[in-house]
Amino acid sequence: MHLQGAYGNVPYTVKQYRTNSGISAVANTCTRMETLSSQRPTMLDVAALAGVGLTTVSRVVNGKRGVSETTAARVRAAIEQLDYRHDVQASSLRRLDRKTATIGLVLEDVANPFMSALHRAVEDSARERGMLVFAGSCDEDGGREREFIGALRARRVDGMIVVPAAPDHSYLLPELRVGTPVVFVDRPPRFLDADSVTADDRGGTFMAVSHLVAGGHARIAYLGADQGIATAEERFRGYRDGLAAHGLDVDPTIVRLGLRSIEDAERAAAELLADGRRPTALLSGQNYFTVGAYRALREHDVLRRVALVGFDDFPLAELLDPPVTVVAHDPVELGLAAARLLFRRLDGDRSPSERIVCPVHLVPRGSGETPPKTG
Amino acid sequence: MHLQGAYGNVPYTVKQYRTNSGISAVANTCTRMETLSSQRPTMLDVAALAGVGLTTVSRVVNGKRGVSETTAARVRAAIEQLDYRHDVQASSLRRLDRKTATIGLVLEDVANPFMSALHRAVEDSARERGMLVFAGSCDEDGGREREFIGALRARRVDGMIVVPAAPDHSYLLPELRVGTPVVFVDRPPRFLDADSVTADDRGGTFMAVSHLVAGGHARIAYLGADQGIATAEERFRGYRDGLAAHGLDVDPTIVRLGLRSIEDAERAAAELLADGRRPTALLSGQNYFTVGAYRALREHDVLRRVALVGFDDFPLAELLDPPVTVVAHDPVELGLAAARLLFRRLDGDRSPSERIVCPVHLVPRGSGETPPKTG
DNA sequence: ATGAAAGCGCTAACAT
DNA sequence: ATGTTAGCGCTTTCAT
DSSP states (O other): OOSSSSSBBBOOOOEEOOOTOEEEOOOOOOSSSOOGGGGGHHHHHHHHHHHOHHHHHHHHHHHSSSSHHHHHHHHHHHHHHHHHOOHHHHHHHSSSTTOOSSSEEEEETTTHHHHHHHHHHHHHHHHHOEEEEEEOOOTTTTHHHHHHHHHHHHTTTSSEEEESSSOOOOGGHHHHTTTTTTEEEEESSSSOEEEEEEHHHHHHHHHHHHHHHHTTTTOEEEEEEOTTSHHHHHHHHHHHHHHHHOOOOOOOOEEEEEEEHHHHHHHHHHEEEEEETOOSSEEEEEEEEHHHHHHHHHHOTTTTEEEEEEESSOOEEEEEEEEOOEEEEEEEEEEEEEEHHHHHHHHOOOOOOEEEEEEEEEEEOOOOOOOOOOO | OOSSSSSSSSSOOOOOEEEHOOEEEEOOOOOOOOOOOSSOHHHHHHHHTTSHHHHHHHHHHOOOOOOOHHHHHHHHHHHHTTTOOOOOOHHHHHHTOOOEEEEEEEEEESHHHHHHHHHHHHHHHHHTTOOEEEEEEOOHHHHHHHHHHHHHHHHSSSSSEEEOOSSOGGHHHHHHHHTTTTTESOOSSSOOOOEEEEOOOHHHHHHHHHHHHHTTTTOOEEEEEEETTTHHHHHHHHHHHHHHHHHHOOOOEEEEEEOOOOHHHHHHHHHHHHHHTTTSEEEEEHHHHHHHHHHHHHHTTTTTTSEEEEEEEOOTTTTTSSSOOOOOOOHHHHHHHHHHHHHHHHTTTOSOEEEEEEOOOOEEOOOTTOOOOOO
């Protein structure tokens, strides 16, 4: 028991604590002169106050066995009294597995309802394991993705869940090799063999086209994003394949790709509707585009004359009048699956990379069941 | 220059690199025997490969002056070649200011559209300064708030932005004292003197009541959350004060507090509408409750007979039919103001704590302009 | 059951 | 302009 002077052979500025039992003890290294009150207590402070060694405090904090219950209680009391907080950064620096109990989540946009629902699912999974998540938005910008992932690397996250934006992910190879698992979600990685959880994009638009054709439509327009985005490409493929499967041709004049925003989609839909030979149905490749298309339909007062089916469900879709028919995949399902996969890797699973594909569902609500009308 | 053997008096396992100029150098401490290939390169590896000292690498990485351009270029090449990534955790451990370039963001729910818009605003502000943000959800649970903030403390975040859930924040006092700034947003802290950015909640509901009264309404119901939540209390106060200001009494039978979800609100609104002496207008204290109320109105087929005004704007409010009149405050504005305040504190501002109140706006869209009808 | 000492990757003070 | 050394707060190894 060290009552005064120095701890080990490290020189300390003496600081006295008074414990319940009236024992006083020494604490806090203080080479630089600063007001002690503004310093955070360290394990050494706790050790001194509890009258035990540094290692014992470490054992208690990490819940390791080999400490008597009485000692542990004293340590816990000291922690409480000093408002001590373990430093996971310093801890991870020295620990063998270098784990930081932190994961990175690379999203398209944390404020997109689909992405934020996915975020919440990942957060909940992480919390169960006492892990925190760094989330960030890339806005479909590959450069920002690299930048953000670089920042995650610099913080030594234990793993990452990524909605990819970049056209090439081979730059992540060293990271994977060093043992940091990366799970791709919503879209598969490019030029990299890694785990992924995606939705059946092609199947979704195929299903949507079939639904519209079954409803009598033969002139179906398409609103899609840049074909550089894997999801967008697959969805467009489903549209083409769907038409082909029903013996219909793709009419390039009613296909609008490369859209980026609600406004883009609204403009594109407005153009299509203004045309003399306008489509009898609109198929939108993404939640935001569906909203834009809906606005255009309302603006042109053809809400119940031109059908609309959207990919991705969105909040309030069922409250609109008419409610919006969508092809939906559950972001929570994607997020949970991705997290499960990531944690399995963190737990040491080294089996070949997996490609999980979640099914999509058609949710008929009204807007997609409008029969075709001409003029 | 060290060509072989040991670096300083630290024993190393020798590892040879060949540089462009043909100089070979030593690297990588390796006490534990592990395959070197699976190790992350450290500054020492970079230093060895570039044929310079450790400090020089540190200087280059941190962009400090005092390194010749030729040396810097050699170092950068080595960094590139080894795919070296700076370890901010280790860096922060040793650096004087202990900064981690990380902030914590404590939200009610990352998936709530209001919260995720705020999140995005904070993220964008943080990115400008090269900082990352830990976001998490507390679901109005004070215990979860403390738990999450504890995890943030353990990761030594530089500062926090908090949408408070707990009934008492004095537990954050040691954190503030140790120099970690905390800015409260959307709601003020309780039992703690700290910065806050809030909306004019009382003024908002007061305005809403006045608007409805001006439209001829005298029987206005209220749907609100638990009065333990500061925002909820202020909004309810604005409702009462608004009625009083127009000589109207609060009728407790048409006030429903303590709601927690869309479903709660839908049920409460349905009850109010089923009653013989039903209100002519509904005032909702929160975005989710507005959605619930809207559903109930539609269910009872009184969408254009009973008026509805909601607090908080929400996506697609203007797309509904009738579009929803709301009292809105901008989450982006709140987020940006909170971030600005936090960064000012991080830059050393020690002036007395600030209480910023953002104005709210009435956005008449239709649902709130329905004239009162009886029966 | 407990403690002393070494050292994780880095920055800062002090050389030169 | 560059290098050497100490040590940030912690975990681990090896004592006892």
